[in-house]
Amino acid sequence: MQRADLEIGENLERHRTEGFGHAKALVVRRGAPFRVSLPMKARPFDARTDTLRVKVMLGPLYVTMPVTSFSPNNVSSRWGAFMDPEALDPNKPSVYIHAPPSASVGRYSFKVLVSDRRKPRFLFSGKFILLCNSWCSADSAYIPFEDQREEYIQNDSCLLFMGTATNVVSRPWSMDQFEPDVLEACLNLLNVSPQHQHNKRTDYLCRNNPVYISRVVSAMINCEDDRGVLKGNWSGDYSGGIHPSMWTGSGDILRSWAQSGYRPVKYGQCWVFAAVMCTVMRVLGIPCRVVTNFNSAHDTNGNLVIEEFYNEMGKKLKSTKDSIWNFHVWVECWMTRRDLGGGMDGWQVLDPTPQHRSRGVFCCGPAPVKAIKERRVDLLYDVPFVYAEVNADVHTLVVSQGRVVSRNVDTERVGPLVSTKAVGSPRMDNVTGDYKKIKSPFSTLSSNMSSRSERSTLRQGTAKMAAVLTLDETPVAGAVIRFTLKVINRQPVAKMLKVHLNAQCKEYNDSPADTFWEDHSVVQLGPSEAKVLKQQILPGQYEDVVGDDLVNLAAVLEDMATHERLLAFEEFNVAAPELLIKIEEEDNVTVNREQSASVTFTNPFSHPVSGVLSVSGAGLLQGHANFRMFPLRPGGSGDQRITFVPTMKGTKMLQASLSLSNKSTVRGFKMVSVRPL
Template identity: 80%
Template sequence: MQQVDLEIEENLEQHRTDGFSHSKTLVVRRGAPFRVSLPGTARPFDTLRVKIMLGRLYVTVPVSPSPNCPPSRWGAFMDPEGSASKPSVFIWSPASASVGRYTFKMLAFVQDKLKFRASGKFILLCNPWCRADSVFIPFEDQREEYIQDDSSLLFMGTSTNIVSRPWSLDQFEPDVLEACLNLLDVSPQHQRNEKRDYLYRKDPVYISRVVSAMINCEDDRGVLKGNWSGDFSGGVHASSWTGSGDILRSWAQSGFRPVKYGQCWVFAAVMCTVMRVLGIPCRVVTNFNSAHDTNGNLVIEEFYSETGKKLKSTKDSIWNFHVWVECWMTRRDLDGDTDGWQVLDPTPQQRSRGVFCCGPAPVKAIKERRVNLVYDVPFVYAEVNADVHTSVVSQGRVVSRTVDTERVGPIICTKAVGFPRMHNITGDYKNTKSPFSTLTSNSSSHSESSTLSRNTDKTSAVLMLDKPPVAGAVIRFTVKVVNGQRVAKMMKVHLNAQIKEYNNSPADTFWENHGVLQLGPLEVKILRQQILPEVYEDVVGDDMVNLAAVLEDVATHERVLAFQEFNVTVPELIIEIQDEDNVTLNCEHAATVAFSNPFSHPVSGVLSVSGAGLLRGHVNFRMFPLRPGGSGKQRINILPTMAGRKMLQASLMLSNKATVRGFKMVSVRRP
């Protein structure tokens, strides 16, 4: 059987799939025609038919002489500008066609007898440029951002000290498209009933649930194994990943064995890659102070000891940040205004209809508290809206309790369209007083932006950092203590700092201080404290700190608690591109990566540089010890293979467990 000419270059450009030019198969989007050409030997013929196959499903359509195909059905028509020596046919897919790998046959007949046949293959994706497609997104800059951009920023840290992390989505890198299609094919839904799965792949709601489940490996042959134990032996530390391509390729090349290891931002970023490959607009979203409400009562309980040590005594938790994705789609399965962004969370936290996946939950439904809707709206609603009950425990008895209704979900954000910066989308999820309504500390006192329970005639305390902590600098903070009564008080003061992971209760104490404070009637005192770099540098790394103060009235034994969780940021790597305004496709250019040691002791490490469309794979260098305050530079050469806006990123894994990162957006022009 002969092969048709797939006119690949023309079709890729028309379908905005030229990023997949490395694929051995033509890649097109549904709801739009693509042109194929037959050899001249196909003529003459009376009739021409096209048989289009997806697995064992097929449809046969006649090739009409004019382009009047019904848009809701498969169709084909002759190219009116084609030549007799090379006749061309446009194949039209409906905007609701299923995503997947197709084959087709061109059948030419003379007097109902088969005279000629030729075959071809194509991959069909969703089409956010097509108004009839349920993933249509109406703005070109958003289509460029949420489909075509192959890099992004992930936001981490704390709500008061947000850190951006570069991530290479890699959707146009070799073998990534094939891995994403394999993900659909090895899913339990496909393995159980191939025909049913192919039929359902027309619906982005169905596709997104399959992908959400397949990114983790808890119920299937999914991509990533989660690990929050702290022991990453036998795999890669979640913080070491810099892009999705390595993960997806490793998974596919291993015969679909899970890649070790992932955490929430890795799960979300890999899912974002898969959804963009499949043509569904997608973005990565961070929810700060994200609640995990295990019993569904919209209340998170936290407990502290009488000396300020945070205790792990409940299954509920608040993650300093949690990362999921949003996908854009029409919700024809739901009533009311639920179209637009939908929350999907591939991190295996809780089962949805028996499977570890989450969503798609309409963002509009979360804001309106429509918790009766599928899928998983109540769970996501709690993540951004739960109340927090914080108690001090002494000898097994609660001696103090406060309630905070605003601590959870103070900032929800994503990358801005077209710019490497944060975009606050909190107002899409909840009604807020201001775009950045958030507490600067958690305490027994009341501020304008909080609804903490309080009694103004009692003692209160507020703990506040002087400024966001930076590696190598002294951490300075104050505890403001207010005596609300007209009698003098003697207070025991307990200060406690614990290292903690973003998703967990703190570990052991690494710094503490205890003392006694005299308060006159209605007196306000400010305690100034500091933690030196040599105390925290060797324990914090990429982790966070839970800092708490418990004050005890010596006479009445009443306690008040003030606390704050914070991250210590490291200055970014500085990347410079030589003659950056003239970076040209397929021309080598020089770049440098610079690092200054902010720590109080010498550090060494391994520098890794990568960039989709700029470098092939990763380039690694060993950085020799730098004295405190010392700096070093590394020169590299880049060779752009794709035009457009690309991200060059670098990460330096240091010997003291910290990781330093940096990125540079590079505009690559055609010659």
Template identity: 70%
Template sequence: MEDLSIKNVNLEKSENLERHRTEDFSSSKALVVRRGAPFRISLQLEGRPFNPKTDSIRIKVMLGRLYVVMPVTFSRKLSSTHWKAFMDTESLDLMNPSIFISSPVCASVGCYRFQLCVFTADKQRKRVVSKFILLCNPWCREDIVYIPFEDQREEYILNDSGLLFMGTAMNLVSRPWSFDQFESGVLETCLNLLQISPQHQKNRRRDYLNRNNPVYISRVVSAMINCEDDRGVLKGKWAGDYKQGVNPSLWTGSGDILKQWAESGYSPVKYGQCWVFAAVMCTVMRVLGIPCRVVTNFNSAHDTNDNLVIEEFYSECGQKLNRSKDSIWNFHVWVECWMNRRDLGSEMDGWQVLDPTPQERSGGVFCCGPAPVKAIKDKRIDLVYDIPFVYAEVNADIHTIVLSGEKVLSVNKDTERVGSFICTKAVGFPRPQNITGDYKHVKSPTSTLTSRSSSNSDDSTLRRGSSEGMFVILTLDKAPVAGAPVCFTVRVINKQKVPKKVQVHFNAQAKQYNNSPSDTIWEAHGFINLAPMEAKVLQQQILPAQYEDVVGDDLINLAVVMEDMASQERVLASEEFNIASPQLNIQIAEQDSIVPHKKQTATVTFTNPYSHPVSGVLTVAGAGLIQGKIHFRLLPLRPGGGVEQSITFVPSMVGNKMLQASLSLANMNSTIRGFQMVTVNRA
């Protein structure tokens, strides 16, 4: 009789992908599984059947030069701390046996090879089997990334699209983003990111061993998303032109960025800003199996001297001056990852801040976190990592100083504006979730879900200015939208029993979200008379023709300075706001009957709200819906004119998917966006 040998090994890919919640990685050539749970392989033997009394099988699992050898037993008892392999005895076919392989719950993330060795009475026959990829497992209770609710696992691991929140807290902008974690090649690129990190290049054995710990992985990824210290993914740029690359505002998803990085031989992709860094990091962490979400902090402080105070300077006419290294970003975007912190104690478990935008060094490199959100709220600045820096981002005080030359005319202190609103995408819904109370002790209860679209939201005490003689309040009448005047009201109160003649200075400057304002786009000056204890209301407006160049990602800093002509006393009130861009509207035909591999139709419509004709390029994309991108050229569209464009798409996978469209205008520095969620049902 011919001796026993292995003819073939079947990795049972479809069964294992479904069991491990990795079926959307089906485009990968390798089997993708999660740690702490068994996966099944089937052997096809030849020569003779397997004899349990005289034959045995051993499996050697290898990660780099690390390896473990385990015998295949008949005991189904699994271990959470050791590799284990056992033969399926319930349906034992001695010519085609099934073997289950289970990794420990603390196994390292990476691409493994494994080898089967068959031992007979006098011979050993080897067969090298292809590789498998092992990820963290948020479905496994013993894994330190375990998150207990299925809807959160769906959102923070499996959802391949989302919303990034920008603009200002009172006029919040929802930007659609495609995380693309299941697109072809993205999984392999994310694993290669770990391979080319300085930690791996310096000591491969230590890096492989440390990859069992999400704290370690998250610090490596945070540093590798930017390229300041390594061959990282993105090069940041916040000023000047973007001719050497792509304007950060034009990116719509992580897949294009990661693909370009890999195809260039891991040269940095140009260019990124905070929301791009954060969104790409979210993709990488979800791929690796670590729950992740993108977070926006409105009025985010960058405290360069660690004194928890940000100084802002204004001229006596209300023009903001660039006099301080400290800054307030209208918004800043980072990520949170969910994990237990066994290094800090269970009270620090849960969401951890990680920030891949290169701002300050941590441990000698540009990365930030993981900083427990609970530690930030409780000001536990004695703990690792980078808690003082993140604490300042959400809690620093602002000192606003009005100058005449070098002479200080007035100082206003604001303890409320920084970190005024912190949000992330709500689980299962395309809207923001208010998580401000997770980071700081808020003075009054806030609802869990809010759109913050009302101009009544009090996110800035700088709207108010006060002195011994006067009290000034600046308010926008409603959230500004493109094509309509920006209307605002100033209320000034004479607090004294003497009449006053007051000179009034209005000034509006264009600004980027992370910089001091630049050019004045509108100003007005005048005088008013105030009777003793009198209150007056002044109403002003900025016309569309005066602000249209800053619609979109740019913002406006609006200030009013009231000067008492008798005492030279000055009072400042200011507000920073964005002007909401118009939206593209997307309608889907037969919304309730969408299934994979069946052609569908969508219609994108746009109406020009501007005072001049516009033209540009319309781009439509959607992970799991469209292969690549579809482009259309939009001919000049007169003011008030509308356009309608039909597109067809064929879904490739089930689930909630995002169809997104963007219109890049040729004659304006602005991009119009829109999105529609699409539910693809099983056929």
């Protein structure tokens, strides 16, 4: 048996898989032919007497077919093989193998038999990896615009959006789908899945459908029910693993998982789960993007109501099983939904974070975005759960001595902004309108939390006073946090009010920790009078508790005569400083030529800091370059020069992260345009 020539260069270019050139097998896409050549060393091929048959195998599945002459009708919905008689080289004849647009994804092998009754038979063999084809209109993963195919299949970098709806933070992430060993890890993920281990034949047959593939991947990214990739951890104790915020790309995670014998990598949180799933789906050829839902509701009992509790001093209390995450990250995959009939094709929500069981397994989706907007809770999969994440009502209650003394209802707080990275640009794209019927412009919905509190109070119809809590400016690390509390007496009689202010540090997905700043005062208001109270929190009061975390700031007003209480609150993030990256000769970055760059950090904090700088970039650097940054005084700057050698053309992301001694992390990125030689 001889090896067929897989014509690697030609096939990779034709199938837009050049990034997988390092793979151990030819990588092609279904719905398009690829060419293999047969080196006839013993004798020339005789088209008059020789016949050829091809056998293609995927695990226990196989198909055999004769090699026919080329014609336009050869490209069909079935497996086929053909030759072009007009371009026949008798010493090295070529065979084109056509995988139908509905073929299953996976590792294939093939054999080509050359036979003639009067002459010796020859057998050639080879291997290839078959992926979905978003460029083929008959493929159920087809997406009709070239710029979207480049973004959602080929782009090996991304921005993840975090923070709050009023102060969105972009975090760079390296998708790494073309980095060494990542393709193999993604294919192994399918083979390690319970579906494959239970019935290999059925699993292989079902891998023709992105709906099936996406559900398998969604479950396998977390390890709750299987030998999945990531172990989730929100406890605050990350010993024995890596803090979720330290990951910068998918490649390290997927390689670590595969090299460990498929033991879960520690640790992940929602954006890590989503970003790794996005990598896997792009590798498999299914268009995928990372999506962030701000103020995302986790409605455990399905009643579309989330309850939050404060005490009379303004301290937010530990939540019930229901909760609101300041942001939650999932993915959308583009696919045809033949299982749902017409009208539900397009973007589908999938969520690999283990917070919801779907048919008994920790996975979520694919739920059509169109179905979420239309509240089609009768459709597969998990539409009610995702609908609640963007549409639940919030009941905010103040309790005193075990009794509820104030209640607000807010129908607009959940899901005010759903966002993703824009096509071809490092900016945010607002896709909220795809998920819900927007009652008012986004700028009104998210202008500030306090205006929402005032609207909620007025809707109750019994309020005798109002409060508006607003930040004077976007909080920035190292600067004073200034805010304003406007107190309004809505009655024609004077009032004496107790004002309790409370600030707590909180993680994006949890109830706040203990109070780190508070203020208590008494305010006298004349009839129908409004007063503006100015307050500030100094850097030294918050720097030790706010890194990647957020702040819950609340005010409780108590009428000293009636003991009526009113709550106003704001949850916000403090904008972190950024690393500045400069590329030398930025317009002349070329494949395989050494390039220099510098990374600069200026310390905005009120105390000296030191840390470790890590620089990486898919297609630019192999692995990570690490440097120790020595202590910088407040206001001081440090500069680190780095070199890199690009290995791939196109637009690449060079990213840097600085882990500081105060446990916060500073990040930066630079898009680099790499020219071919």
